[in-house]
Amino acid sequence: MATLNLVQAINLALKQEMQKDDRVIILGEDVGPNGGVFRVTEDLHAEFGDDRVIDTPLAESGIIGTAIGMAMNGLRPIPEIQFEGFLGPAYDQIVNHAARSRSRSRGAVTVPLTIRVPVGGGIHAPELHSDSPEAIYAHSPGIKVVMPTTPYDAKGLLISAIRDPDPVIFFEPKRVYRSFREEVPEDEYMIPIGEAKVISEGDDLTVVTWGASLFQCIEALDNAPDDVSIELIDLRTIDPFDMDTIAASVEKTGRCVIVHEAAMTCGLGAEISARVQERCFLHLEAPVQRVTGFDTLMPYYKLENEYLVNAKRVGTAIQETLAY
Amino acid sequence: MPKQTAYTATIEYVSILDEKGNFDDKLGKGLITDEQALDLYERMTVCRQLDEFAFKLQRSGRMGTYPQNKGQEAAAVGTALALRPGQDWVVPSYRENAALFMMGLPMHYVLLYWMGDERGSQIPENVKMTPLSVPIGTHMLHASGIAYAEKVRKTDNVVATYFGDGATSEGDFHEAMNFASTMKTPTIFINQNNSWAISVPRSKQMNSETVAQKALAYGMPTVRCDGNDIFAVKYVMDEAVKRARAGEGPSFIECITYRLGDHTTADDARRYRDPKEVEAWLNRDPLIRTRKYLEARKIWDADKDEQLQERAKTIVKEVVATAEGIEKPEVDSIFNAMYAEPHAELVRQRDTMRTSSLGKDPSQTGLKSTTQNV
Numbered sequence: 002m003a004t005l006n007l008v009q010a011i012n013l014a015l016k017q018e019m020q021k022d023d024r025v026i027i028l029g030e031d032v033g034p035n036g037g038v039f040r041v042t043e044d045l046h047a048e049f050g051d052d053r054v055i056d057t058p059l060a061e062s063g064i065i066g067t068a069i070g071m072a073m074n075g076l077r078p079i080p081e082i083q084f085e086g087f088l089g090p091a092y093d094q095i096v097n098h099a100a101r102s103r104s105r106s107r108g109a110v111t112v113p114l115t116i117r118v119p120v121g122g123g124i125h126a127p128e129l130h131s132d133s134p135e136a137i138y139a140h141s142p143g144i145k146v147v148m149p150t151t152p153y154d155a156k157g158l159l160i161s162a163i164r165d166p167d168p169v170i171f172f173e174p175k176r177v178y179r180s181f182r183e184e185v186p187e188d189e190y191m192i193p194i195g196e197a198k199v200i201s202e203g204d205d206l207t208v209v210t211w212g213a214s215l216f217q218c219i220e221a222l223d224n225a226p227d228d229v230s231i232e233l234i235d236l237r238t239i240d241p242f243d244m245d246t247i248a249a250s251v252e253k254t255g256r257c258v259i260v261h262e263a264a265m266t267c268g269l270g271a272e273i274s275a276r277v278q279e280r281c282f283l284h285l286e287a288p289v290q291r292v293t294g295f296d297t298l299m300p301y302y303k304l305e306n307e308y309l310v311n312a313k314r315v316g317t318a319i320q321e322t323l324a325y
Numbered sequence: 326m327p328k329q330t331a332y333t334a335t336i337e338y339v340s341i342l343d344e345k346g347n348f349d350d351k352l353g354k355g356l357i358t359d360e361q362a363l364d365l366y367e368r369m370t371v372c373r374q375l376d377e378f379a380f381k382l383q384r385s386g387r388m389g390t391y392p393q394n395k396g397q398e399a400a401a402v403g404t405a406l407a408l409r410p411g412q413d414w415v416v417p418s419y420r421e422n423a424a425l426f427m428m429g430l431p432m433h434y435v436l437l438y439w440m441g442d443e444r445g446s447q448i449p450e451n452v453k454m455t456p457l458s459v460p461i462g463t464h465m466l467h468a469s470g471i472a473y474a475e476k477v478r479k480t481d482n483v484v485a486t487y488f489g490d491g492a493t494s495e496g497d498f499h500e501a502m503n504f505a506s507t508m509k510t511p512t513i514f515i516n517q518n519n520s521w522a523i524s525v526p527r528s529k530q531m532n533s534e535t536v537a538q539k540a541l542a543y544g545m546p547t548v549r550c551d552g553n554d555i556f557a558v559k560y561v562m563d564e565a566v567k568r569a570r571a572g573e574g575p576s577f578i579e580c581i582t583y584r585l586g587d588h589t590t591a592d593d594a595r596r597y598r599d600p601k602e603v604e605a606w607l608n609r610d611p612l613i614r615t616r617k618y619l620e621a622r623k624i625w626d627a628d629k630d631e632q633l634q635e636r637a638k639t640i641v642k643e644v645v646a647t648a649e650g651i652e653k654p655e656v657d658s659i660f661n662a663m664y665a666e667p668h669a670e671l672v673r674q675r676d677t678m679r680t681s682s683l684g685k686d687p688s689q690t691g692l693k694s695t696t697q698n699v
Binding site: 055057058062063065067068069070071072074076078090093098103105106107108109110111143145165166167195241245 | 414416443444446447448449450455456460463464466467468469470471472473474475477478496497500501503504507508658659662663664665668669670671
């Protein structure tokens with residue numbers, strides 16, 4: 002079995018889906034011979050040619066709107082938006098067309114497309130290259146949002162997203178792109194959209210996270226005292242998220258800390274927190290805590306490490322919640 | 326070095342049957358048969374009657390806001406005549422009903438849509454069109470993508486998209502033109518230049534002399550025509566369709582027409598439009614012009630016209646009855662239509678019709694209801 006990083010795992014999934022299904026088409030800025038700015042589509046143009054790996058004009062709304070048309074007419078487009086900060090111009094097409102088309106037409110005109118977007122900070126990038134807008138799209142009915150963090154999950158979730166009959170935003174935590182490798186099967190496998198993964202089991206406290214923050218959570222768990230047993234959940238899908246797995250865990254542990262890179266107010270942590278108190282009220286031993294990005298703009302990179310969630314902040318929240 | 330000319334261009338204007346009844350035999354010969362002309366006249370008349378009925382339905386509270394097509398029927402039928410229903414696509418805005426009916430959309434769908442029922446956009450499978458599009462200027466991108474799919478499948482199907490003059494101010498319009506052009510898709514951009522975007526006249530909308538010239542920036546063949554002249558519209562559309570079918574890429578058509586009615590039933594154009602301007606355009610009404618043409622061809626007369634008006638009323642009454650006879654949709658449909666499969670939270674909301682459910686939801690383990698069946 003090959004040992005791959007996140008970029009390679011996504012590339013492999015794209016390649017295999019394109020080999021299997023000629024309706025699958027990639028389009029975006031620099032995705033062709035250049036292989037994308039993060040090289041996620043490397044070598045695909047050489048294998049599949051101009052018709053299926055399309056270097057488009059520099060226009061995000063155009064990329065998504067055109068992809069919507071392709072999807073309406075039987076293709077399975079995978080548009081790439083170079084950075085999450087540039088989703089803005091495409092917001093109208095995503096929310097007012099991709100997300101609405103099925104409902105608007107009562108199922109007659111559907112939009113099976115997968116929008117790939119690198120997400121998050123921590124790579125010393127310029128402004129608008131480091132944001133975490135997943136909650137905005139989770140708040141928009143009609144579009145699914147996933148954010149796998151590991152190479153194995155990325156391959157399986159990407160295949161699910163491409164084959165999904167509805168539009169999916171596939172966020173790729175860019176800080177993790179080349180940060181570690183793991184074994185990724187060459188064979189095809191799917192990870193269902195909407196299923197979280199329990200990374201480690203525990204009885205005393207539940208940590209729920211997703212995206213690159215997973216690694217700060219793992220570090221915090223490693224730093225926790227040996228007699229503390231913490232359950233760590235990687236959400237993997239942002240919308241619809243796996244409340245059953247979270248609730249089952251919190252009913253067991255009675256304590257919950259939610260960790261995400263995006264700003265706190267109206268982040269997905271708020272929604273999870275609300276659902277935890279609705280479903281697990283009598284099991285809670287402490288208030289649900291959130292460790293998140295601040296309610297500021299993502300700073301330029303000199304201060305990005307101060308903004309980003311780190312293991313120390315996660316560890317403090319864990320300690321305080323356990324001590325309550 | 327002396328300065329040189331970097332670029333020059335001219336844009337043709339095509340008119341075949343003018344408002345005085347003059348007919349250009351050279352361009353118009355064999356373009357539309359008598360039989361087709363009669364059919365188009367009937368279709369335009371039915372569409373006009375539908376508008377009249379729709380207006381009354383709205384005023385009597387039987388339908389929501391409705392945008393009349395009045396005055397723009399020729400641009401719709403003239404372009405649609407060049408298309409193949411069931412194969413070619415139409416990506417509409419909302420002021421080309423007659424074209425949609427020619428492509429096979431049952432007439433009551435449009436009424437159902439404006440009556441606030443999504444099933445009016447549940448396009449039948451054999452009809453190649455997207456739903457009416459309310460957000461201005463955003464749907465033309467879909468026409469680029471739909472056309473690309475036809476191109477990679479190597480069909481000779483083409484995609485026609487309709488939009489007004491105001492829509493050409495939107496960024497997505499330019500992106501759609503650029504994508505269609507660079508991807509060389511079989512897309513036909515049909516601009517219904519009716520002079521008004523609600524209350525904003527074209528003079529405030531743009532400083533370009535024509536709308537057609539906007540296509541020059543995208544290296545696209547472009548032409549302006551008399552949009553109230555079915556012959557001129559058919560002529561320019563034929564050329565665009567021919568290019569698209571041959572794999573020569575997209576084309577642009579500017580149809581000069583006029584919105585004889587208000588923007589919608591929620592609008593009152595008297596607030597901003599000079600009645601003299603409207604009056605002048607009433608004389609260029611495409612229905613009157615087509616009727617005069619048919620009369621000059623000796624294939625139409627007052628009796629036939631009277632019969633047609635009655636027939637049109639009957640057709641429209643039946644369409645209204647069909648639309649009004651469709652029962653209110655089940656509320657479940659708002660949940661079930663969101664995704665191919667509704668997710669767990671949607672199912673919960675659908676089945677309980679509640680979002681708060683203290684003690685009622687079995688997933689809230691341990692919580693007991695504090696009330697008896699609130």
